[in-house]
Amino acid sequence: MKGNIYGGLLINLLQSRDISLSEEDIASLRNIFKLKILKKDTFFLQEDEQSTEIGLIAKGVFRSYYIDKKGNDITKYFYAEGEILFSYVAYLSQKESMYYIQALEDSKVLVAKISDFEEIVEGNYQLLLFYKKMIDSVLIMKEEHASSFKLLNSVERYRQFLAAYPGLEKRIKQCHLASYLGITPVSLSRIRNKFSLNK
Numbered sequence: 001m002k003g004n005i006y007g008g009l010l011i012n013l014l015q016s017r018d019i020s021l022s023e024e025d026i027a028s029l030r031n032i033f034k035l036k037i038l039k040k041d042t043f044f045l046q047e048d049e050q051s052t053e054i055g056l057i058a059k060g061v062f063r064s065y066y067i068d069k070k071g072n073d074i075t076k077y078f079y080a081e082g083e084i085l086f087s088y089v090a091y092l093s094q095k096e097s098m099y100y101i102q103a104l105e106d107s108k109v110l111v112a113k114i115s116d117f118e119e120i121v122e123g124n125y126q127l128l129l130f131y132k133k134m135i136d137s138v139l140i141m142k143e144e145h146a147s148s149f150k151l152l153n154s155v156e157r158y159r160q161f162l163a164a165y166p167g168l169e170k171r172i173k174q175c176h177l178a179s180y181l182g183i184t185p186v187s188l189s190r191i192r193n194k195f196s197l198n199k
């Protein structure tokens with residue numbers, strides 16, 4: 001693994017979560033995480049697969065999505081640099097994933113077996129805190145996205161997306177963003193035009 005990629009990602013993760021790890025803890029993480037290159041449109045996880053690995057995104061953008069009964073491709077979440085990849089529900093329930101996690105760009109991910117990660121975390125307060133805060137960030141993201149469909153209209157959901165993911169709009173396809181917002185690409189174009197006129 002290239003030390004600068006690993007070190008840069010780890011520093012960013014720790015700074016964003018106000019956690020300091022000892023050299024020993026960092027060495028433990030280094031021992032289990034390996035760099036994995038994922039080309040654009042390839043998968044970190046596919047539907048009906050077991051979720052056995054956790055990934056830390058060093059470079060790239062991913063989305064999780066599912067195919068509904070009508071064959072529609074529905075984007076649920078986006079993940080970018082510094083965020084984690086895995087299906088927490090599938091792992092906890094020991095069932096196959098209901099979602100795909102797909103790279104939207106050529107990407108670099110630090111990957112470890114979840115079982116190995118939990119083994120080094122057990123009994124180590126700082127690593128446990130690190131793990132908990134990563135999981136918490138995913139749960140908060142999912143809760144906020146689910147709540148947005150109950151509390152916000154499409155324009156407000158678009159505004160929330162721009163605030164939550166600065167610059168990401170330029171890196172993803174319009175059809176994926178429209179699906180994430182629960183609107184058609186045509187509606188998204190109209191909303192974008194309104195935002196451009198109001199600038």
